[in-house]
Amino acid sequence: MVVIASPNSIKTEQILPIDLPTVDLAAERSMVIKLIVKACEDYGFFNIINHGVPHDTITKMEKAGFDFFAKPLAQKKQDAPINPFGGYGCKNIGFNGDMGEVEYLLLSATPSSIAHFKNISNDPSNFISTVSAYREAVRELACEILELMAEGLGVPDTLVFSRFIRDLDSDSLLRFNHYPPILNKDCKDKDNSPSHNHSKVGFGEHSDPQILTILRSNDVGGLQISLQDGVWNPVTPDPSAFCVNVGDLLQVMTNGRFVSVRHRAVTNSHKCRMSVAYFGAPPLDACIVAPSVMVTPQRPSLFKPFTWDEYKKITYSLKLGERRIDLFRNCTQLE
Numbered sequence: 469m470v471v472i473a474s475p476n477s478i479k480t481e482q483i484l485p486i487d488l489p490t491v492d493l494a495a496e497r498s499m500v501i502k503l504i505v506k507a508c509e510d511y512g513f514f515n516i517i518n519h520g521v522p523h524d525t526i527t528k529m530e531k532a533g534f535d536f537f538a539k540p541l542a543q544k545k546q547d548a549p550i551n552p553f554g555g556y557g558c559k560n561i562g563f564n565g566d567m568g569e570v571e572y573l574l575l576s577a578t579p580s581s582i583a584h585f586k587n588i589s590n591d592p593s594n595f596i597s598t599v600s601a602y603r604e605a606v607r608e609l610a611c612e613i614l615e616l617m618a619e620g621l622g623v624p625d626t627l628v629f630s631r632f633i634r635d636l637d638s639d640s641l642l643r644f645n646h647y648p649p650i651l652n653k654d655c656k657d658k659d660n661s662p663s664h665n666h667s668k669v670g671f672g673e674h675s676d677p678q679i680l681t682i683l684r685s686n687d688v689g690g691l692q693i694s695l696q697d698g699v700w701n702p703v704t705p706d707p708s709a710f711c712v713n714v715g716d717l718l719q720v721m722t723n724g725r726f727v728s729v730r731h732r733a734v735t736n737s738h739k740c741r742m743s744v745a746y747f748g749a750p751p752l753d754a755c756i757v758a759p760s761v762m763v764t765p766q767r768p769s770l771f772k773p774f775t776w777d778e779y780k781k782i783t784y785s786l787k788l789g790e791r792r793i794d795l796f797r798n799c800t801q802l803e
């Protein structure tokens with residue numbers, strides 16, 4: 469049992485480390501499909517290894533992130549002001565007063581918008597080619613995974629999910645998250661010295677609103693998932709793997725078979741964590757609805773259809789921790 473204290477509240481939570489399922493993309497195809505489907509039903513999260521994204525592409529992306537975060541605060545704000553294509557943020561998450569011990573760089577992941585980020589680096593063409601190569605490789609990985617999922621679910625059109633994020637108008641995002649080492653002074657050890665065993669919330673509890681998230685981090689832990697309210701499962705970082713998670717839209721498009729699991733990131737008392745997330749999203753006008761095979765008399769439609777634009781607007785108007793997917797549930801159905 470770990471106590472996480474904040475100035476106003478003391479919350480008692482259960483912390484139970486977990487080993488996420490690992491999927492080896494180089495293994496036999498039918499086995500890969502089975503493992504992915506099972507992981508998405510049971511955990512909403514899995515690690516993927518032998519993913520095919522070149523090591524060099526990942527290393528350059530990580531360096532680009534660390535180089536950016538190493539700049540002075542005023543410089544970061546000046547070089548990456550918040551605009552419709554993304555920008556730099558420190559402690560403020562979103563526009564609704566959510567705060568956390570994190571700084572981040574959010575970038576729209578469309579090929580044309582990447583050119584807007586040239587001021588982010590002293591070597592703009594290198595930055596743009598690094599981000600473009602990473603975006604393309606990770607998007608391909610996301611598409612491959614989505615196609616395996618569709619096949620595993622028995623959806624006849626196996627491109628039904630991946631088509632959205634391959635679309636040139638896809639609203640996908642890239643996000644660098646940087647969590648500086650923080651000692652939680654509110655938590656004391658028995659001798660009253662600041663505790664090294666307690667962490668602060670870096671990125672608060674939420675689910676990802678998009679279709680699929682492909683997350684990569686350095687070797688510093690911090691990601692926690694919650695499979696049960698009040699229980700947090702820390703995920704062991706594996707820099708050679710990508711951590712994949714189901715987003716809200718995929719939960720809707722699988723009619724609730726796959727789960728978009730709540731997660732958060734906490735700080736570490738002595739090392740900084742950096743993660744890079746790719747959020748695969750459809751175009752704004754995409755209609756989000758489960759393919760007909762996912763809806764049966766035994767499993768009636770759980771959600772009302774909506775566009776990504778509608779969902780995104782609602783998501784961005786609510787606090788980070790809101791369960792906004794509930795707003796689209798068919799009221800006669802209970803999951």
Ligand SMILES: C=C1C[C@]23C[C@@]1(O)CC[C@H]2[C@@]12CC[C@H](O)[C@@](C)(C(=O)O1)[C@H]2[C@@H]3C(=O)O
Nearest residue numbers: 561562563566676677783784785786787788
């Ligand atoms: C408070 C918010 C931040 C967020 C948009 C939101 O209104 C609620 C969801 C948040 C989230 C979580 C996943 C991704 O990190 C993110 C970029 C996204 O698309 O939804 C963030 C948003 C953000 O930081 O702007």
Ligand SMILES: O=C(O)CCC(=O)C(=O)O
Nearest residue numbers: 643645671691733743745
């Ligand atoms: O940094 C992490 O490990 C998680 C970040 C996250 O959940 C997000 O950016 O949506």
Ligand SMILES: [Fe+2]
Nearest residue numbers: 674675676731
């Ligand atoms: Fe997330």
